[in-house]
């Protein structure tokens with residue numbers, strides 16, 4: 001075993017469980033080491049090597065209101081699918097978290113959708129809510145970061161605001177970190193960054209399928 005492998009193994013033990021009580025009390029929670037280092041690295045390398053055509057320009061709004069407005073967001077996304085083994089591993093794990101949230105918080109979360117996001121240097125995502133009260137089936141947002149190294153000077157922080165516009169959290173997008181928050185409560189934004197920034201953003205949803213039509217996703 002090389003020293004590098006030993007380091008990876010050692011780091012692999014340092015994962016943290018999500019603090020469900022804190023999530024219930026404050027509406028959001030940040031976990032520093034949600035996944036083992038080796039798994040983060042695998043996802044990071046996978047995202048980095050995806051060809052251009054594997055990504056699409058991210059849009060805003062849903063269904064009829066769907067537009068790609070690069071004044072608002074400039075990231076590129078790729079929806080995860082169960083067909084791809086690495087993507088499926090992430091989906092499976094987030095489904096286990098869904099079951100835990102339902103068990104412990106009685107949230108009645110029905111499913112989970114998520115996409116990889118790539119913010120090239122200079123990209124941002126202006127202040128927004130991920131869901132509007134009573135109008136969306138997105139209940140909980142999860143953001144998981146993949147870059148192994150990230151510093152303040154790199155920008156690209158996630159800023160989460162309180163109901164009076166005050167800054168609640170400024171989050172460095174570092175590998176292993178998971179942020180979970182109520183989708184229709186917390187206004188947030190991604191500041192302009194100077195480096196390629198990779199993450200997986202997802203939403204736990206209630207069942208909003210009507211007449212056999214599955215709710216379209218943005």
Ligand SMILES: O=C(O)CCC(=O)C(=O)O
Pocket residue numbers: 117125130143157158173188189190199201
């Ligand atoms: O990447 C982040 O830090 C947040 C992304 C986000 O707000 C979104 O995709 O809705």
Ligand SMILES: [Fe+2]
Pocket residue numbers: 128129130188
């Ligand atoms: Fe968002």
